[in-house]
Amino acid sequence: MPHVLTLIAPPGALAPAHLNAARAALTALGADCDAAEWLAEGEAADLPFTALAAEQAIAAVRGALGDGALDLIAQPRAGRRKKLLLADMDSTIVTTETLDEIAAFAGLKEKIAEITARSMNGELDFRQALTERVGMLKGLDASALEETWKATELMPGARELVATMRHHGARTALVSGGFTFFTGRVAELVGFHEHHANTLLLDGGKLTGAVGQPILDRDAKLATLKRLAAAHGLALSEAATIGDGANDLAMIQAAGLGVAYRAKPSVAAAARHRIEHGDLRGLLFAQGYKASEFVAG
Incomplete structure (x- = not known):
């Protein structure tokens, strides 16, 4: 997967439901997604994806998750x-x-x-x-x-x-x-x-x-x-x-x-x-x- 979306929240505020909703939002636009990987359970996770521009990915996931206390960073995986x-x-x-x-x-x-x-x-x-x-x-x-x-x-x-x-x-x-x-x-x-x-x-x-x-x-x-x-x-x-x-x-x-x-x-x-x-x-x-x-x- 050439791109990755990182979801970041205050400790304890990031739930599996957020990751599932993010993945669903990306796949609905035709993206392929690997399974999410926790960087810090309840706080940060990576969601690898392909076939979407970073701006599209963020807009789609933000639309699915609303304006909660979540930061979204999408970028190429290489050279992170x-x-x-x-x-x-x-x-x-x-x-x-x-x-x-x-x-x-x-x-x-x-x-x-x-x-x-x-x-x-x-x-x-x-x-x-x-x-x-x-x-x-x-x-x-x-x-x-x-x-x-x-x-x-x-x-x-x-x-x-x-x-x-x-x-x-x-x-x-x-x-x-x-x-x-x-x-x-x-x-x-x-x-x-x-x-x-x-x-x-x-x-x-x-x-x-x-x-x-x-x-x-x-x-x-x-x-x-x-x-x-x-x-x-x-x-x-x-x-x-x-x-x-x-x-x-x-x-x-x-x-x-x-x-x-x-x-x-x-x-x-x-x-x-x-x-x-x-x-x-x-x-x-x-x-x-x-x-x-x-x-x-």
Whole structure:
């Protein structure tokens, strides 16, 4: 079978009835299907199929299963396991937008978070929005960064995602429109080989209100994907990327397995693959890894 549909749900939410309904929906359109294979019982399963395009398969199964808490990823079976991972940080590898959390110490969280949300949905130019938000924090004591870090939490599945891909030989990189103050720490905590982000400028222990140049934006994320792929002798089809914001979309669309993760509406609509209900382990399931193969980070 040249294609596979992966069904992913929160633990315990995927039932045999879902798999039977998915198989029936595909066969009703003339597809041939092998038996479904559990990747994690009650959570993820593969359904190999042929004779349908990926978009047709997803539409048919979504129509049969409705709008329940299920993620569907359809793709060719060949080359599923990727050799390069690029991941966004804020609202992807960590649960928060770190700049919004810094702003709380200046009493500006609500105002800055509104700008962040619009920027991540593609409504504002990323560079301008970043410059504006950081400028509003001029004079804030750098201790706000440390306090923000203390409260920062990893997204469920982050460690397993990176550790498992590294164990199987993949190169891993954290690529963020946020700041190196956080990406360096997150990369070390999670196990990324490398990290790339923007730099908050400080003077006398306070934020200057400026960002180091050049700014790492959407184009820079895509350029980093291409550069790392070339450096390791890989095609873009051998890469996996994951993120939630408009500045992630170019690298999501360029990679062989680009996933919009609990993404902003405009990003989810433009991405081929989406994970909205599962955690970051969903990117492992999408590559055909069984839960028994996961490596704890």
